[in-house]
Amino acid sequence: MDEQRREGLKRRLDKLLTDFTSGKDTEVLHQIIPILGVLNVLVPAAVPANLNKGMLEDLKNGAKMEMPKGMKPMPALLQTKKGGRFLGIYTEKKHVRTEKGYPLLLDMHFVDCCTMAKKLDLDGIVVNAFTQNLTFKKPAIDAFIQDYGSRRKKETKTIRLTREQMEDVTRKNIELRLLPQFIFEGGAKYIDDLCEGKEELLAQIYAEPYKKVPEMVSPYQAEDFSLMDLNIAEDMMLVRLDMPEKKLLEGSCVRIYITVNPQTEDIHYFTIQKSKPKEKNLLGRVRKDGKHEVIGEAPEEGGEIERVMELVRSEQKDSE
DSSP states (O other): OOHHHHHHHHHHHHHHHHHHHHHOOHHHHHHHHHHHTTOEEEEEEOOOTTOOGGGHHHHGGGOOOOOOTTOOOOBOEEEOTTSOEEEEEBSSGGGOOOOTTOOEEEEEEHHHHHHHHHHTTOSEEEESTTTTOEEEEHHHHHHHHHHHTTTSOOOOOBOOOOHHHHHHHHHHHIIIIIHHHHHHHHHHHHHHHHHHHHHHHHHHHHHGGGTTSTTOOOSOOGGGOEEEEEEEETTEEEEEEEOOSTTOOTTSEEEEEEEEOTTTOOEEEEEEEOOSTTSOOEEEEEOTTSOEEEEEEOOOGGGHHHHHHHHHHHHHHHHO
């Protein structure tokens, strides 16, 4: 399909979706379905956990990448008040609402989205959830797969990233996945090694993903980081990591706080993440199981350590 025809179909689809939202006309719905059957849509997703360093080369400068077997793109799911789970898909970028923790936009054929929803045992798919909000439930998904799946050749799913996007994704992957993984798995010894290696070791960690990417190097040097370790009490050591100010985009970490109890080796990993312009930064944490959660607005910089200590002490008290 040429670009001109594709854009024409997208404009027609957008008008039909708006019309259907207003009137719920079945005839309009019958015009929507065939267009969806031949178009690609956008699916917000998190960075795949098994994205290896060598694959960064395929993502360089927006290059296409075939989705490797076994890689799970981790799509953002929508959940209803009654517990229903739906895959949110978007026909154009203007309908997408940015979700924290889901920086990628997968460019996928609608039928592939149906297949994904079926494999994940979801309750359905929602098209443009925050604007036009058209829902297809399980029977409709099955029908799509049967009717349109056999009509087209197998297409390559792609992730298209610019250099700037790749740097942003790589940074978030390190701060919210790799670094906490290293710390929880390595325990107190790894934290000691980090404190000994200081800024030079942090720069090495950030440089590692770029080593297999020709003509690309990490944008960060040792002087871009700052590490300070404090012995707060007999049962609490705290490490403050100040992260690079350059290429600091929404969702990336401004600072990271790590606490460890030398007596029990109990570890906590807290994040201060950059928010939208004119909004306060967000305080979050990564748990031992790798789950990242936002706690709320971060205090002013001078109150961050006190707030982290309060959270750790509260958790200690609850476990007694």
